[in-house]
Amino acid sequence: MVSKFLRVNTTTGEVKFEEVPEKYLALGGRALTSQLVFDEVPPTCDPLGPYNKLVIAPGLLSGTNAPSSGRLSVGGKSPLTGGIKEANAGGIASQKLANLGIKAIILEGKPAGSDWYLLKVTPAGAELLPANDLAGKGTYEVTAVCRERYGNKVAVITIGPAGEMLMLAAGVTNNDSEGNSSRYAGRGGLGAVMGSKKIKAIVVDSPTTFDAPVKEPERFKAAARKFTQILQNHPVTGQGLPSYGTNVLMNIINEAGALPTRNFRFGRFDKASEVSGEKLAEVAVARGGKATHTCHPGCVMRCSNVYPMPDGKVCAPIEYETAWSFGPNLEIGDLDVIAKLNYICNDVGLDTIETGCTLGVLMEAGVIPFGDGEAAIKALEEVAKGTPLGRIIGSGSANAGRVYGVTRVPAVKGQGIPAYDPRACKGNGVTYATTPMGADHTAGYAVTANILKVGGYVDPLKPESQVELSRNLQIATAAVDSTGLCLFVAFAVLDNPEGLPTIVEMINAQYGLNLTPDDALNLGKQVLKLEREFNFKAGFTSADDRLPEFFSLEELPPHNVVFDVKEEELDQVFNF
Amino acid sequence: MRLEVRVFSGLEKYIPGARFGRSIEVERPEGITVAELVDSLGIPRSQVFTVLVNGRHAAMDAVLQPGDRVSLFPPVGGG
Numbered sequence: 188m189v190s191k192f193l194r195v196n197t198t199t200g201e202v203k204f205e206e207v208p209e210k211y212l213a214l215g216g217r218a219l220t221s222q223l224v225f226d227e228v229p230p231t232c233d234p235l236g237p238y239n240k241l242v243i244a245p246g247l248l249s250g251t252n253a254p255s256s257g258r259l260s261v262g263g264k265s266p267l268t269g270g271i272k273e274a275n276a277g278g279i280a281s282q283k284l285a286n287l288g289i290k291a292i293i294l295e296g297k298p299a300g301s302d303w304y305l306l307k308v309t310p311a312g313a314e315l316l317p318a319n320d321l322a323g324k325g326t327y328e329v330t331a332v333c334r335e336r337y338g339n340k341v342a343v344i345t346i347g348p349a350g351e352m353l354m355l356a357a358g359v360t361n362n363d364s365e366g367n368s369s370r371y372a373g374r375g376g377l378g379a380v381m382g383s384k385k386i387k388a389i390v391v392d393s394p395t396t397f398d399a400p401v402k403e404p405e406r407f408k409a410a411a412r413k414f415t416q417i418l419q420n421h422p423v424t425g426q427g428l429p430s431y432g433t434n435v436l437m438n439i440i441n442e443a444g445a446l447p448t449r450n451f452r453f454g455r456f457d458k459a460s461e462v463s464g465e466k467l468a469e470v471a472v473a474r475g476g477k478a479t480h481t482c483h484p485g486c487v488m489r490c491s492n493v494y495p496m497p498d499g500k501v502c503a504p505i506e507y508e509t510a511w512s513f514g515p516n517l518e519i520g521d522l523d524v525i526a527k528l529n530y531i532c533n534d535v536g537l538d539t540i541e542t543g544c545t546l547g548v549l550m551e552a553g554v555i556p557f558g559d560g561e562a563a564i565k566a567l568e569e570v571a572k573g574t575p576l577g578r579i580i581g582s583g584s585a586n587a588g589r590v591y592g593v594t595r596v597p598a599v600k601g602q603g604i605p606a607y608d609p610r611a612c613k614g615n616g617v618t619y620a621t622t623p624m625g626a627d628h629t630a631g632y633a634v635t636a637n638i639l640k641v642g643g644y645v646d647p648l649k650p651e652s653q654v655e656l657s658r659n660l661q662i663a664t665a666a667v668d669s670t671g672l673c674l675f676v677a678f679a680v681l682d683n684p685e686g687l688p689t690i691v692e693m694i695n696a697q698y699g700l701n702l703t704p705d706d707a708l709n710l711g712k713q714v715l716k717l718e719r720e721f722n723f724k725a726g727f728t729s730a731d732d733r734l735p736e737f738f739s740l741e742e743l744p745p746h747n748v749v750f751d752v753k754e755e756e757l758d759q760v761f762n763f
Numbered sequence: 764m765r766l767e768v769r770v771f772s773g774l775e776k777y778i779p780g781a782r783f784g785r786s787i788e789v790e791r792p793e794g795i796t797v798a799e800l801v802d803s804l805g806i807p808r809s810q811v812f813t814v815l816v817n818g819r820h821a822a823m824d825a826v827l828q829p830g831d832r833v834s835l836f837p838p839v840g841g842g
Contacts, residue, residue, distance in 0.1 A: 422812060422838030431772055433841030438771045438784055442834040444818040460784025464841075465772060490841060507841050632842050639840050640813055640820065648819070678840045745818055 190290040193313055195306060197384040198237065198296030202306070202313050207290050213700065215247030217273040218669035218714050219291055220262025224271055225717045227295075230724035234266035234376070235353055235383040237297035243284070243344065243359075243389070244292075246671015250285025250399030252408065253693050254415045255673040257282045257483035259361065265375035267355045267541070267583050268600040268625040270722040274377055275629070275668055277482030277491070278361035278370030280342035283393035284308075285671075288400075294384045303351075303385050307337070309392040318387045323348060325534035325571070326360050326368035329388055334366050337390050343368065345388040347536020348571050350378030354581030356541040357382065360533065363482055363491070367503045370482055373538035374627060375602060376583070396484055399697075407696035414676075414689045418487050421679035423641060428490040428675060429479055433507040434464035436606075436634075441515075443638050444745045445611035445647065448515045449557055450547035451597045451604070454611050454743045458520025462510050467492060467522060480504065488675055494526050502526040502533070508628070511606035512543020517550060517563060524560030528567055535571045537581055542567070544584035544603030552591035595737050600625035600727070609734055610743040610750045612637045612647045617657035617752055621732045621760040623718035629674055631661035635681060642681030650752040658760050666711035670694065712763055719761060729758050764793050764829035766800065771836050777806040791827070798823040800833065812838040 190212075192205045214222055220242040232238035241263045248256040259281035265272035284292070287310060298304075305318035321329050330343045343362050350357035357378030358371040401407045419425040427435060440446045441459035448456040460466060468478035477493040480503065491504040505526055513519060513528040532539045546563055549555055554576075555562040569577030579587055584603040588596035597604040602625030609616025614633025622630035633656050637647035645652045663681075667674055670690060680686030687704045695702055722731075738750040768787045775781040791800060797814050801823070813836040814821045827833065 423840035427772075427838040427840045431839070435772055435839045436841045438769075439813065439815070439834075439836055439839055442769065442771075442815045442818060442836075463771075463784065465783040628842060634842060635840075641840065644820065646820075675840070675842070 190288045193289050193292045193308065195292065195294050195315065196296045197294060197298050197386065200315055202315055211290070213698065214669065215249070215290070216244055216258065216260040216669040216671050217262070217275070217665060218710055219244045220260045220273050221271060221714055221718050223291060223293065224262050224264065225721050228264055230264070230721050231726070232264060234264045234269070235379060239264045239380055241294040241377060241380045241384060242291055244290065245281040245285040247669060247694055248697065249281040249671035250397065251401060251411070251697060252397050252485065253411045253672070254418055255486045255488055255676060256671045257485060258671050258673055259372065260668065261359050261372035261377050263377050263380045265377065265625070266379050267376035268602050270600060270625065270725055270727060271623055271718045272375035272377060273624070273668065274358065274372035274374045276361060276370045276372040277673070278342065278363055279483050280344050280361040280391050281671060282396045282483060283342045283391040285399040286393040286395045287391070292389065294381065294386055297383060298385045303387045305387055306389040308389065310394065321387045322351060326536055327534050330362050330366055330368040333388060333390050337392055339366065342391040343388055344391065346378040346381050347534060349536040349581045350382035351387070352573055352578070352581070353379040353382050354537070354578065355379060355586065356538045356545065356581055356583045357536050358538045360536065363503065364484060365503070367501070369503055369533045371533070371538065374540065375625065378536050401697045402699035403696040407693060410689055410692040410696055414693060415487055417683050417686055417689060418676060418679050421682060423639070423678040424488050424675060428488045431464035431468055432479060432490045432492050432504065434467050434505060434510050436507045437463035437510060438465070439638060440607060443611065443647065445608045445638065446511065446515050447597070447606065447608045449518050450516065450551045450595060451608060454608055454745055456515035456518070459515060461520045462514040462522050462525060464507070467494060467505060470522060471495065476501065486673065488673065490675065496526050496530065497523055500530060502530045505529055508606045509539040509543070512540050513563070516543050516547045518558040519560045519563065521560055524564065527564055531564070531567050537570065540605050541583050541603045542580065544597055545580055545587045548584050548587040548593050548596055549580070549591065551593050551595055554591065596735060598626060599734060600731055602626045607634055608743055609738055610748045611746055613650055613750065613752055614645060614647065614653040614656045616734060616738070616750050617653045617757060617760065618661060620734050620757050621657065622661060623715065623722050629664065631657045631664055632674070632677070633657055633660055635660070635678065641678050648746055648748050653752055654756045654760055661715060661760070662708055662711040664711070665714040666707045669710060669714065715761065732757055764791060766791055766827060767830070767832045768804065769832070769834045771834065772839055773837055774806055774810060774835055778804055793829070795827055796823065797821055797825050797827065797833070800827060801835065806835065810837055811835050
């Protein structure tokens with residue numbers, strides 16, 4: 188099977204398969220989306236105009252037996268940040284695309300009319316179908332309708348009403364094996380880009396999940412088995428994540444005094460344990476849900492969960508960042524309220540981190556009171572209606588701050604800051620400030636060495652060594668994000684010298700290559716350089732690589748620290 | 764001296780009546796180390812992966828001070 192690009196011109200309705208040019212053959216995931224965006228999208232274009240493109244790509248190892256390798260990259264120019272974006276999701280679409288031999292789907296152009304379309308991809312080919320009947324519907328319903336219409340094994344990549352209305356915090360979702368449309372490429376407003384192309388959904392129908400072509404099957408099998416053992420033998424990927432999922436972080440980040448509370452005013456929340464992974468597991472199991480769950484077949488870490496809500500619906504999963512954004516960030520100590528806010532975001536099609544940050548700004552402005560879960564739910568329900576308040580909520584924290592005259596806005600490059608306060612987890616502060624993505628914890632997750640004591644230890648409260656930590660993590664992350672492996676493999680890889688060579692061995696066996704671990708790191712560097720150059724051409728300067736002022740002015744209790752990594756040092760992150 | 768202990772993510776099973784996140788007040792002799800505290804609580808040392816004392820990382824041989832807030836974790840991660 189020859190791998191191909193599926194290019195959809197939404198201006199003309201033309202759908203065609205293309206041979207993959209040589210320069211893209213050894214790229215996947217983020218490396219591929221960022222390279223294609225760099226090569227094909229003018230950096231100064233309007234993100235919602237005809238020159239932007241939405242690129243959807245499985246990782247290099249996706250669709251094989253490599254453990255935890257089913258991550259999907261979605262790229263384009265972000266309408267939220269104005270810079271390049273790669274948003275990364277779990278779910279089942281990535282493996283299916285890879286099994287159909289599709290290296291990337293490229294949505295380009297912009298239709299003149301108001302009709303909506305669905306892109307259907309099967310082993311027989313691809314076609315655009317009318318989808319006006321799906322317009323205006325939430326993602327759960329769209330996914331259910333498509334599974335009924337095209338078979339319950341299909342993957343459905345879709346946007347909600349927020350994406351249709353071109354809201355800047357709209358995400359692109361796809362579903363897990365049970366049909367929950369909750370696996371979001373959430374960040375940066377790529378749902379609005381998909382909406383601007385008038386594509387409501389992409390249905391991917393593949394009869395296989397693990398049969399992407401592998402050049403040297405025996406060699407690959409041995410490497411994949413070894414990598415599974417590496418994951419299972421590490422305390423975090425083998426025990427921690429499989430027990431309580433990502434929300435197990437709530438308590439340790441709280442105890443470390445780095446849990447942003449009341450719109451980043453405090454570092455601890457007195458009700459943190461009430462919204463923690465331990466509590467979530469207790470409630471989920473008592474109600475017949477699941478404390479652990481896989482977001483895609485073949486994951487050995489199983490960090491997801493299934494949380495039954497009091498109204499009979501199910502929120503699967505509640506991740507740590509979401510529990511934080513709607514919990515401590517808003518001073519809400521009730522998991523049922525968090526689940527409801529999470530579910531609404533999944534359904535209407537919004538990024539939960541951005542939406543939590545935006546609600547925090549609205550609470551700061553006094554539009555709704557801190558701690559008032561019912562008021563937060565009521566406000567969030569405005570989004571689907573497209574009311575002025577709903578559109579403000581769907582347009583991100585930076586915009587909400589401008590509209591309501593709030594200066595305590597936790598955002599970098601227009602994107603909301605996630606669940607680790609940069610004053611008490613300074614390595615992450617460096618990442619938030621400098622990553623080309625806008626504030627993004629996954630881009631260089633220094634929580635590892637700062638708080639979790641994985642991959643060494645760097646004191647989270649001191650400015651020393653944070654730049655080097657963030658730099659190395661950003662490089663490694665750009666490489667991992669290109670493989671289709673879940674970023675959480677990094678917990679094991681950072682502590683095991685066999686980790687990276689084993690990943691490279693899997694790639695070599697699959698593609699018949701002779702890459703070295705240094706080549707993998709060089710790929711990470713190359714991706715970051717491309718992304719930086721795109722942003723530079725789009726108008727970004729080093730002034731954009733800064734945290735909001737209040738982080739250096741206001742001390743964060745309980746450690747009473749400010750963000751004090753020097754600006755000159757921040758400018759050294761990409762000196763490679 | 765009085766110490767404020769919190770256990771998380773499964774470690775609570777070693778202490779009767781303990782609940783994750785809820786403070787446990789204990790009296791211990793002055794000069795006690797983290798390791799000695801862990802032993803006295805009946806938690807196997809091998810199960811304790813991270814120790815925070817007043818929100819800062821501490822080693823097993825760190826000597827505790829009166830009133831310290833001690834938080835004990837098994838391996839955790841996410842993001």
